[in-house]
Amino acid sequence: MKTKISNITLFTALAIASVFSVIILWNMHSIFTKFSEKNKEGLRTFYIDQQKELIKNEVERLVKRIYAIRETVIKGAQQNLKDQVRSAEDFIQNVYVNHKEDHYKTHINNMISSFNWANKSGYFYIISGDGTIRHHGARSELVGKNIDSLKKEFPDLMTFLEEVKTSGTAMGEYMFYKPGKDHKRYKKLGYAIYNTAFDIIIGTGYYIDSLDELCKQEVLGFIAGERFGYQNYGYFWIFSTNYKTIFHIDSNIYHTNLKTLRDENDKLVIKEFVDIATSKGSGFSTYSWNIPGQEKAAEKISYLVYIPDWDWIVGSGFYFENFYELVRTVEGISCALLRPEIIKNSVIIILLFVFTLGVALFIYKRIRIIEQEQEIFLSDLIQYKTVIDTSAIVCITDLNGSIIHVNDQMCKVTGFNEEDLLYSSHNQLSHPDNPISTYQELWETIKRGEIWRGIIKNFKKDGGYFFQKTTIVPFNNKDGKVIKYVSISHDVTEVFENKSQLQKYLNYDPLTELNNRNSLLMEIKNSTSADLALIDIDNFHKINETYGMKIGDQLLKEFALRLAERIHLYRYSVYRLHSDVFAVFSSQSDKNLFIINVETAVKDITKKTFMIGEKELMVSTITGYAHGSDHIMAHADAALQFAKANNIGHYAYDPLKVDNSKIYEQNIRVVKMLTSAIDEDRVVPFFQPIIGADIPKYESLMRIIDTNGGVISPAAFLDISKQTRFYPTLTKIIAKKAIDIFADDDSNFSINISTEDILNNETMAFIHDYAVERNVMSRMILEIVESESLSSYADATLILTRFKHAGAQIAIDDFGTGYSNFDYLLKIKANYIKIDGSIIKLITKDERAVDIVNSIVSYANKLKMKTIAEFISDKNLSVKAKSLGIDYQQGYYHGKPEPYPDKSIFF
Numbered sequence: 001m002k003t004k005i006s007n008i009t010l011f012t013a014l015a016i017a018s019v020f021s022v023i024i025l026w027n028m029h030s031i032f033t034k035f036s037e038k039n040k041e042g043l044r045t046f047y048i049d050q051q052k053e054l055i056k057n058e059v060e061r062l063v064k065r066i067y068a069i070r071e072t073v074i075k076g077a078q079q080n081l082k083d084q085v086r087s088a089e090d091f092i093q094n095v096y097v098n099h100k101e102d103h104y105k106t107h108i109n110n111m112i113s114s115f116n117w118a119n120k121s122g123y124f125y126i127i128s129g130d131g132t133i134r135h136h137g138a139r140s141e142l143v144g145k146n147i148d149s150l151k152k153e154f155p156d157l158m159t160f161l162e163e164v165k166t167s168g169t170a171m172g173e174y175m176f177y178k179p180g181k182d183h184k185r186y187k188k189l190g191y192a193i194y195n196t197a198f199d200i201i202i203g204t205g206y207y208i209d210s211l212d213e214l215c216k217q218e219v220l221g222f223i224a225g226e227r228f229g230y231q232n233y234g235y236f237w238i239f240s241t242n243y244k245t246i247f248h249i250d251s252n253i254y255h256t257n258l259k260t261l262r263d264e265n266d267k268l269v270i271k272e273f274v275d276i277a278t279s280k281g282s283g284f285s286t287y288s289w290n291i292p293g294q295e296k297a298a299e300k301i302s303y304l305v306y307i308p309d310w311d312w313i314v315g316s317g318f319y320f321e322n323f324y325e326l327v328r329t330v331e332g333i334s335c336a337l338l339r340p341e342i343i344k345n346s347v348i349i350i351l352l353f354v355f356t357l358g359v360a361l362f363i364y365k366r367i368r369i370i371e372q373e374q375e376i377f378l379s380d381l382i383q384y385k386t387v388i389d390t391s392a393i394v395c396i397t398d399l400n401g402s403i404i405h406v407n408d409q410m411c412k413v414t415g416f417n418e419e420d421l422l423y424s425s426h427n428q429l430s431h432p433d434n435p436i437s438t439y440q441e442l443w444e445t446i447k448r449g450e451i452w453r454g455i456i457k458n459f460k461k462d463g464g465y466f467f468q469k470t471t472i473v474p475f476n477n478k479d480g481k482v483i484k485y486v487s488i489s490h491d492v493t494e495v496f497e498n499k500s501q502l503q504k505y506l507n508y509d510p511l512t513e514l515n516n517r518n519s520l521l522m523e524i525k526n527s528t529s530a531d532l533a534l535i536d537i538d539n540f541h542k543i544n545e546t547y548g549m550k551i552g553d554q555l556l557k558e559f560a561l562r563l564a565e566r567i568h569l570y571r572y573s574v575y576r577l578h579s580d581v582f583a584v585f586s587s588q589s590d591k592n593l594f595i596i597n598v599e600t601a602v603k604d605i606t607k608k609t610f611m612i613g614e615k616e617l618m619v620s621t622i623t624g625y626a627h628g629s630d631h632i633m634a635h636a637d638a639a640l641q642f643a644k645a646n647n648i649g650h651y652a653y654d655p656l657k658v659d660n661s662k663i664y665e666q667n668i669r670v671v672k673m674l675t676s677a678i679d680e681d682r683v684v685p686f687f688q689p690i691i692g693a694d695i696p697k698y699e700s701l702m703r704i705i706d707t708n709g710g711v712i713s714p715a716a717f718l719d720i721s722k723q724t725r726f727y728p729t730l731t732k733i734i735a736k737k738a739i740d741i742f743a744d745d746d747s748n749f750s751i752n753i754s755t756e757d758i759l760n761n762e763t764m765a766f767i768h769d770y771a772v773e774r775n776v777m778s779r780m781i782l783e784i785v786e787s788e789s790l791s792s793y794a795d796a797t798l799i800l801t802r803f804k805h806a807g808a809q810i811a812i813d814d815f816g817t818g819y820s821n822f823d824y825l826l827k828i829k830a831n832y833i834k835i836d837g838s839i840i841k842l843i844t845k846d847e848r849a850v851d852i853v854n855s856i857v858s859y860a861n862k863l864k865m866k867t868i869a870e871f872i873s874d875k876n877l878s879v880k881a882k883s884l885g886i887d888y889q890q891g892y893y894h895g896k897p898e899p900y901p902d903k904s905i906f907f
Helices: 005-098 101-114 155-167 208-223 251-255 269-279 320-351 359-391 408-414 436-447 493-506 517-525 540-547 549-565 591-606 632-645 661-679 718-722 726-743 761-773 794-805 822-828 847-862 875-883
Strands: 124-128 133-136 169-177 185-195 200-207 236-240 245-247 282-290 297-307 312-319 393-397 403-406 452-459 465-476 482-491 530-537 573-578 581-586 610-612 615-617 621-628 650-652 683-690 697-705 748-753 780-784 809-815 832-835 866-869
Touching: 005 124, 005 169, 005 185, 005 200, 005 208, 005 236, 005 297, 005 312, 155 169, 155 185, 155 200, 185 208, 200 208, 208 236, 208 245, 236 269, 269 282, 269 297, 269 312, 297 320, 312 320, 359 408, 393 408, 408 465, 436 452, 436 465, 436 482, 465 493, 517 530, 517 573, 517 581, 517 632, 530 549, 530 591, 530 632, 540 549, 549 573, 549 581, 549 591, 549 610, 581 591, 591 621, 591 650, 621 632, 632 650, 661 697, 661 718, 661 726, 683 726, 697 726, 718 726, 726 748, 726 761, 761 794, 780 794, 780 832, 794 809, 794 822, 832 847, 847 866
Parallel strands: 621 650, 697 748, 748 780, 780 809, 809 832, 832 866
Antiparallel strands: 124 133, 124 200, 169 185, 185 200, 236 245, 236 312, 282 297, 297 312, 393 403, 393 482, 452 465, 465 482, 530 581, 530 621, 573 581, 610 615, 683 697
C-alpha cells in the first residue's frame, strides 16, 4: 500500500520537531540543573545562618528567663523574710507586754522555736543591744554568748549586724552554719530589725543554695516541654563543668560518661562545651549527635552559654537534617517559578516549526494542558491528604465495617499497629459505654449515603479509652454507588476530662472542704423522701465586722470541721450552702431521730468556744428542719426564717403554723416602692468598668434612687419584683437607658438577663429591636444570670442564637459555684465566662481555689471563650488573677459602679 503524502509529511514534521526539541530541552535542562545546584547551596547557607541566629536567640532568651526567675525568687524570699521577722517582732513585743521578766524567755524560746519554714531550715535569732545572743533557733549552744566571739570567723555577719543597729533594719548576705552539727559555712540572705524599745535585734534568713535549688527546679520543670523551630525540632540541654548531665531529653545521657563522650568524628563533644564555657562564656560548637528517637547520628550545631553561679552550661542546637526538607520545599517553589519561563521559551522555538507541526502541535498542546491539570489536581489531593493525616485520625472501612486503611494518627492514639487493625472489624475498638442507639443511627445514616457526625468512646490497646469527634463519609465510585466509608476523627478526650474535673470542683466548697449547694440539689433531685436541716450561725456578720473576714473564714472552717466530725451525723451528708449557712441531709433516716441527732450534734459544737488565733469566740445557731421530697429546700429555708423571726433555736417546717404576715408586709412595702420608682423615673443603670480590653467595657447594673437621694441595690427588691408584674418593666427600663447611653459611645457594654427575661418574648423582642434601631448590637453583651435552670428550656437557645446572629455576644455570670450543665454551655457558645467572686477572693490564700480557676481557664481556652474575674478588691488579687491567665477583671479595685461610664479608668 502506498504511503500517503499526509502520513509522510506528518512523520517528517514529527521527526524534525523531535530532534530540535531534544536539543533545545537538553540545553535548557543543563541550565536549569546548574541554577538548581547554585540555588540549593545558597539556600543551605541562608538557613544555616538563620538557624544559628534562632538557637542563639532561644538560648539567650532561656538564660534571661533563668535570671528573671532567680531575681523573682530572691525578691519573694526577701519579702517573706521581712514578713517573718515582723511577725516575730510583734509576737516578742506581745510577750514582753504580757509576761513577767522571769517568764518571757521561756515563752519566746518555746514559741519562736516552733516557727519554721524553708523545709525547717528557717529559724530566728535574737541578740541584745550589748551583743549577747538571747535566742538562736539553729545553734542553741550560742545562747548566752556574745556575738563578738564570732567576729573573726564571720566578719561579714558582724558588718551586717552593725548596719542593722545603725539603720534600724537591713537586708544583706553573709556566711553562717546550717542547722545541725555541720560546721561548714554557707551563704545566707538575711534580714533583721533592731527594736529600740527593747534593745534587741531580731533576724532570720534563707540559705542561698536552697533558693537556687528552688529556681533550678522551676527552670527544669518548664524547659522539659519547651520546643521551638521548624516542626518543633529545638530543645534545650544543660550540663555542668564537672561533666554531669543536669537536663537532657535523652534519658541515656544521664548514664553516659560525658568526659570521654566522642562523636562519630572522634571529637570530645562535652569537653569542647566545657572549654567554650570556661574560656569564652558562650559560643557555637559543631559536632555529630544522635537524633532523638532515631538510631543514627547527624551533623549538629549548638550554641551554649555558661551560668557561673550554678555551674550550668545551657544550650540548644539544630540538626542539618531538620531543615533539608524545608530547603527542598523552597527549592521546589523556585523550580515552579522557573518552569513557566522554560515553557515560554520552548513555545517560541516550537512556533518556528508551526507549518511542519500542524496537527501534531495541536495534539501535543492539548495533551500538555490535560497533564498539567492532572498534576495540579494530584498535588492538591496529596496536600489535602497530608493535612488530614497530620491533624486527624483517619480510618477507612469496607461496607461490612472491616478496616482497610488507617493512618499514623490512628495507630498513635489507639496504640495498635497497622497490622493489628487492617482487615479486622472496627467493633473491636467500640467501648460498651456507647449506647446501642448510637450505632444504629450511625449505620442507618451512612447506608443511606448520608454523612454521620457524632462523638464515640473507643478502646486503646492498653485497655484505656479515648473520645473521638467523628465524621463518617460514604465514598462513591464513578457510578454513584457507595464502595467504602471514610472516617475522619479528632481526639477530644482532654476536653471531656477537663469537663469532668471542673464538674467535680463545682460541687465542692474550697473554704470548708465540704460539698456545696449544687451537690446538695443533685442529692435532693435523686431522692424520693428525705430529711434536711439548715443550720445558720447566728449574727455571723457581726463577727466579720468586728474581727474581719479572715477570722470569719477561720471560724467557718472550724465549725465545718466540728460538724463533719460529730458521731451523731456519721450517717448523714454535710454541706456548706453559702456564707454562714450549713446543711445536713439524709435520704434514709427516721424523721424524729434525724432531728434528735442534729440537735445533739449542734449542742456539742456550740457548747465549746472557738479559739481562732488569739480570739475566743462563742457562737449560737438557728436550725430549720424539713421532711419530704418536693420543695424540701424551700420548706427548710421557711422553717429557718420562721425560727429567726420568732427568736427560737430551731423549728421543723409546718405549713399550718408558719406565720407569713411579716414577710407579706415587707413585700407590700417593696411593691409600693417599685410602683413609685417606676412612675417617677427613679430606676437607673449604674456602670462598673471591666478592665483588660482595648475598647472600654462596662457592666450595666440596676439601681433605684430613693426619695432621699440614696441608692437602693437590687438585693432589696429584685426577688419580690419577679413575683409581680414589675420585673419585665424593670428589665426594659435598664436595657433602654443603657442602650441610649452607649448609642453615642464606642464602648462595649453588658446587660444582665435572667431566665425569666429570656423566656419573656416581649422583653427579648424589645431589647433586640431597640438595639438594632440604635445600632449598638455589635457592642452589646447579654450577661446571663441565674443560669442553672436555663438548659431545661429549648426555646432559650433559639432566642440567644438570634441575638448572636445579629452581632451581640453572650456572657455566663457567676460561673463556678452552681452551674454544671456544660453541654448547654457548649450549645449556646458563650463568648465570656465570669468566674464567681466567692472563688476569686480565695486565689491568693487557697491553692484549691487556684486549681478551680486553672480548670475554668483551661476549659474556656479550649472552647475559645474569654474569662472575667469578679470581686477584684485589691492589687494582690489583680496580680494573681492576671498570672492565672484570666482575660478581664472587674471589681472595686478597678472602679465602683457609677451613674455614668467613667472612661478615665481606662487611660
